[in-house]
Amino acid sequence: MWQALRLSLQTATLATAVALVLGVPLAWVLARTAFPGRRLVRALVTLPLVLPPVVGGVALLLALGRNGVVGRWLDSAFGITLPFTTAGVVVAEAFVAMPFLVISVEGTLRTSDVRYEEAAATLGASRFTAFRRVTLPMIAPGVAAGAVLAWARALGEFGATITFAGSFPGRTQTMPLAVYLALQDDPAAAIALSLVLLAVSVTVLVALRDRWTGAA
Amino acid sequence: MTQKAVAVEETVPAGASGLDAHLVVDRGTFALDVALTAAPGEVLGLLGPNGAGKTTALRTLAGLTPLADGHLRLDGRTLEEPARRTRVTPDRRPVGVIFQDYLLFPHLSALDNVAFGPRCHGMSKAAARALAAELLDRMGLADHAHVKPRRLSGGQAQRVALARALATRPRLLLLDEPLAALDALARLEVRAELRRRLAAFEAVAVLVTHDPLDAMVLADRLVVIEHGRIVQEGDPAEIARRPRTDYIARLVGLNLYQGSAEGHAVRIGPGFAFTTTEELTGPAFVAFAPSAVTLHRDHPASSARNAFRAQVTGLESHGDQIRVALTAAGFPLTADLTTIAVAELDLHPGADVWAAVKATQTHAYPA
Numbered sequence: 001m002w003q004a005l006r007l008s009l010q011t012a013t014l015a016t017a018v019a020l021v022l023g024v025p026l027a028w029v030l031a032r033t034a035f036p037g038r039r040l041v042r043a044l045v046t047l048p049l050v051l052p053p054v055v056g057g058v059a060l061l062l063a064l065g066r067n068g069v070v071g072r073w074l075d076s077a078f079g080i081t082l083p084f085t086t087a088g089v090v091v092a093e094a095f096v097a098m099p100f101l102v103i104s105v106e107g108t109l110r111t112s113d114v115r116y117e118e119a120a121a122t123l124g125a126s127r128f129t130a131f132r133r134v135t136l137p138m139i140a141p142g143v144a145a146g147a148v149l150a151w152a153r154a155l156g157e158f159g160a161t162i163t164f165a166g167s168f169p170g171r172t173q174t175m176p177l178a179v180y181l182a183l184q185d186d187p188a189a190a191i192a193l194s195l196v197l198l199a200v201s202v203t204v205l206v207a208l209r210d211r212w213t214g215a216a
Numbered sequence: 217m218t219q220k221a222v223a224v225e226e227t228v229p230a231g232a233s234g235l236d237a238h239l240v241v242d243r244g245t246f247a248l249d250v251a252l253t254a255a256p257g258e259v260l261g262l263l264g265p266n267g268a269g270k271t272t273a274l275r276t277l278a279g280l281t282p283l284a285d286g287h288l289r290l291d292g293r294t295l296e297e298p299a300r301r302t303r304v305t306p307d308r309r310p311v312g313v314i315f316q317d318y319l320l321f322p323h324l325s326a327l328d329n330v331a332f333g334p335r336c337h338g339m340s341k342a343a344a345r346a347l348a349a350e351l352l353d354r355m356g357l358a359d360h361a362h363v364k365p366r367r368l369s370g371g372q373a374q375r376v377a378l379a380r381a382l383a384t385r386p387r388l389l390l391l392d393e394p395l396a397a398l399d400a401l402a403r404l405e406v407r408a409e410l411r412r413r414l415a416a417f418e419a420v421a422v423l424v425t426h427d428p429l430d431a432m433v434l435a436d437r438l439v440v441i442e443h444g445r446i447v448q449e450g451d452p453a454e455i456a457r458r459p460r461t462d463y464i465a466r467l468v469g470l471n472l473y474q475g476s477a478e479g480h481a482v483r484i485g486p487g488f489a490f491t492t493t494e495e496l497t498g499p500a501f502v503a504f505a506p507s508a509v510t511l512h513r514d515h516p517a518s519s520a521r522n523a524f525r526a527q528v529t530g531l532e533s534h535g536d537q538i539r540v541a542l543t544a545a546g547f548p549l550t551a552d553l554t555t556i557a558v559a560e561l562d563l564h565p566g567a568d569v570w571a572a573v574k575a576t577q578t579h580a581y582p583a
Contacts, residue, residue, distance in 0.1 A: 118280050119319040121306040124336035124384055133332070137323040 003170055004178040005196060011086065011174060012154040015093035019101045019150045022094075024143060027105035028131060032114070049099045056095055057163025064091065064164075088165035089172050093154035100153050101146035108142025109135070148208045155201060234258070235388060235420045238286035239276045241269075241444075248272050248444040249286075252422070254437070256291075256387075259414050259421045261435025261452070263428065265463055269444040270424040271316075274390050277422060278313050279306035290388055290420075307336070309388075312381030316393040318373050320365035326352060326376045327361040333384035351379040370398045371406045378413065389414075389421040395430050407433055428467040432456065440464055458581050459503060470503045471549055474583055482580050488545035490573070491521040492580040499583035506539060508577035509551035511561055512570040521575040528567045531558065544571055 030042055048056050064071040064082045074080045082088040116138065120130035136143070158176040165172040167181065175197045183190035234255040241248040248269040254260040262270045275281040277288065279296070282303065288296040290311075295304045312333075320329050330348035335341065352361050355375040365373060374394065381389060394410060395403050411434055414421050425431050431438055432452040439449040440461070448460045459465040465472030475484035477496035483489040490502045510516070516523050526544040533539070537552045540563060549571060553563075561569065 113319075115315065115319055116321060118278075118306070119313065119315060119321075120332070120336075121280070122278050122309075122311060122313040123333035123380065124307050125332070126307055126336075129336060134321055138321075140323075 004173055004175050004193075005200070007086070007089075007170070007173065008155055008175040008197075009200070011089045011093055012097075012151050012157075014090045015097055015154040015157075016101075016147055016151040018090060018094040019098040019154075020143070020147060023098045023101040023146070023150075024105055024136075027102045027109060028135075030102070031106045031109035045102050046099045048096050049103075053096055053157065053159025053161075054163050057092060057160035060092060060095060060160065060164040064088075083164055084166045084168065084172060086165075086171055089161055089174060092160040092164040093157045096157050096160050097150040097154040100149040101143075104146030104149060105139065105143055108139045108146075112139055144208070148205065152201060152205060155197070233291050235260075235277075235422070236287075236289040237277065239273050239288070240283055240285035241272055241276060241281060242284045246272075246444060248276075250439070250441060250444070250446050251286075252439060254420045254422065256419050257417070259417075259423060259434060259436045261431040261438045262422065262424045262441055263431045263435075263438050263464075263467075264426065264441035266426060268441045270426070270441055271392055272444075273441070274313075274392050274422065274424050277388065277390055278311050279304065279309050310384075310386050311388045311390060312384060312386030313390045314374070314377045314381050314392065314394055317397050318365075318377040320368075320373060320376055320380070322365055325362045325364060326357065326368065329365065329376055330380045330383050333380060337384055348379070348383060351383055352376070355379050369402070371402045374398070374406055374410075378410075382417075387419045389417060389419065391421065391423045393425055393427075394423065394434075395425070395427065410434060428456075457503075457579065458501070460501065460583070465503065470505055471509070472501060472503045473547065474499070474501050476500065477580060477582075480575075484547060485545060488524065488547055490578055490580070491575045492578045493575055494580040496580055496582060500580050501583050502578055502580045504573055504578045506550040506552040507537075508573050509549065510572045511540065511542075511551055511553060511557070511563070512572060513561060515570050516572045521573075522578070523570055523572040526569055526571040528563050528565055528569065530565055531563060542569070542571060 026045060030038065030045070061083060062068050064074070066072065066075055066081055066083065071082065074082070082091055112135065116134050117130045120134045125133065156176055157174070158180065161172070161174060162177055167173045167177045175193060179190050179193045179197065182193055234253065236253050238251045239248060246269065250269070250273055252260065252273070262273060264270045272281060276283055283296050283298050285298055287294065294302050295309055296302060321332065324332065327345060327348050330351055331344040334344035334347055339347070349358070349361060352358055355378065357372060357375055357379070360368060360372060365376070368376060395407055398406055407430065414434060423431070423434055435452060437450065438452050438455050440447050440455065442461060442463055448455060448464060455464060456468045459468055459470055459472055462472060473484045473490070475482045475489070477498060477500035479495055480491055480493070481489055482492055482496070482500050482502045484502070492502060524544040526542040526549060528540060528542055530541040531538055534552060538555055538558045540551045540553055540558070542549045542551065551571065563569070
C-alpha cells in the first residue's frame with residue numbers, strides 16, 4: 001500500500017512539473033498572442049477535460065505506443081518506450097491534469113495588466129525577460145492555484161493511467177488503481193486505501209491552497 | 217575617401233541631435249498624423265482633449281504602437297520608418313517612459329524597480345542596485361528603497377517611476393499625464409519638483425497632458441493636438457494669449473471668435489462684430505477674458521465700444537466670482553462677475569441683458 005501511495009505522490013508531482021513546464025508557456029501564447037487556429041489549439045488543450053480518461057489513454061497509446069505515430073520514432077531513435085512504465089504514468093497524468101493548469105494560468109494572464117509587460121519592454125526587457133521577471137511573479141497565485149488543481153487531478157487519475165501504463169505493482173500501480181483492484185478481493189483494504197488517499201489529498205489541498213491563493 | 221565621408225554623414229547627420237518625428241497611425245475610425253521636433257534639453261508638451269491621440273503619439277515614440285507611415289529619428293538614428301521597413305523594438309530604444317499610473321512592478325521593492333532597467337541592459341546585480349540606490353537617494357527616497365510600491369504615496373511613487381525611467385540614461389523621456397494620479401495637494405508639490413528635474417534633464421522630454429496648468433508650467437514648447445492633428449504649436453505664453461481653437465480658448469479661459477477683419481472692426485456674424493485696437497484685414501480671431509465683459513440692464517452709455525444684447529443661459533461659481541454663460545446673437549459668451557453684481561442685476565437663466573467689452577481689452581490677431 002505504501003508503495004502505491006509513494007508512487008502516486010511521486011508521479012503526481014512529476015506530472016504537475018511537466019504540466020507547469022509545458023502549460024505556462026502555452027497559456028501565455030493563448031492569452032497574449034493572436035494567430036490563426038488559436039481557437040482550435042485552445043479546444044485541443046482543454047479536450048482532456050471532457051474526454052473520458054480511458055479514451056485519453058487509448059489516444060496516448062495510439063500516439064506514443066511502441067507502434068504509435070510518435071512512439072515508433074521515440075523507440076527507434078532513442079530507445080524510449082513509454083507505455084507500461086512509470087514515465088508512462090507521468091505522461092498519462094500530465095495529459096489529463098494539464099488543462100486545469102492552462103485554464104487557470106490563462107485566466108490569470110487575461111486579467112493581469114499587459115501594460116506592466118510594456119513598461120518592462122521600455123526598460124529594455126526582452127519578451128522573455130519581461131515574462132520571467134514581471135509577469136510570472138505577478139501571476140504566481142494563479143499558477144500556484146492551477147498547479148494545485150493539476151496535482152490533485154493527477155493524484156486521482158485512473159482511466160488514462162490504466163489504459164496507457166497498466167497496473168504493475170511498484171511500477172505503474174498508483175493508489176487509485178490499487179484501490180480498484182483491492183475492491184475486488186479485499187473490500188476492507190480498499191476502504192482503508194481510499195481513506196488514506198482522501199486524507200493525503202485534503203491535507204495537501206488545505207495546506208497549499210490557503211498558503212498560495214489566500215491573502216497574498 | 218569620399219565614400220567614407222558619405223558613410224559618416226549618414227550615420228550622424230549634422231545638426232540631427234534631438235527628436236525628429238512624423239507620426240502616422242491609422243486605426244480606421246481614428247487617424248493620427250503629427251510632426252514633432254525637439255532639441256536636446258527641451259521639454260515638449262502635447263496638450264489636447266481626451267481621445268485626441270496624445271497617448272497614441274507617446275506610445276508610437278516608445279515603440280509600443282507601430283507607425284503606419286512617417287518616420288521617427290532620435291539623435292540622427294532612425295528608430296522607425298515603415299517605408300524603409302525599419303523598426304527598433306521598444307526594448308532596444310533609448311527611451312524612458314513614465315506611465316500615467318506609473319506601473320511600478322508591485323512585487324519588487326522601489327530599489328529593484330529602479331534597478332530593473334540597468335539589469336536588462338546587462339549591468340551586474342550589485343552595480344545595478346548601487347546605481348538604483350544612488351538615484352533614489354538623489355530623489356530623496358533613500359529611506360524607502362526597500363518598500364514595495366503599494367506602500368508608497370502618490371508623490372513618492374512618481375519619483376520612483378522617474379528614477380526608474382532615468383536609470384537607463386534615455387535620450388528621450390516620455391511622460392504620460394505625470395500628475396493625473398495625484399490628489400490636488402500632492403500635485404502642487406510634485407509639479408514644482410518635476411519642473412526642476414525636467415529642467416535638469418539633458419535629453420529630449422515629451423510630456424502628454426490635458427491639464428493646461430501642467431502644460432504651461434512643465435513644457436518649454438506646446439503642441440496642441442485635436443482629432444489626431446496639430447492645431448496649434450508654440451511657446452505656452454503665446455498659446456495662452458492667442459488661442460486658435462475653441463478647445464484651447466476654453467482651456468486658457470478666454471472668449472474666442474473667428475471672423476473677418478476690416479480695419480478696426482472684426483465681423484463675426486450677422487449683428488455681431490467687435491471694434492478692436494488692432495488693425496487687420498482678412499480672417500481674424502478676437503479673444504478677450506471673461507473678466508473684461510460687463511453686464512448692464514440698459515444699453516451702456518460708458519466708453520465700452522462693443523455692446524450687444526445677450527441672454528443668460530447659466531450661472532456657476534468660479535472661485536470668488538460668478539461665471540455667467542450667455543448667448544449673444546447666437547454666439548456663446550462668458551462673463552465673470554462679482555456676487556454683488558449678479559444680485560444687483562437680478563441675473564437668472566433666461567434674463568435679457570446688455571453685454572459690453574472695451575476695445576482695449578480685446579485682442580485681435582490673424583487667423
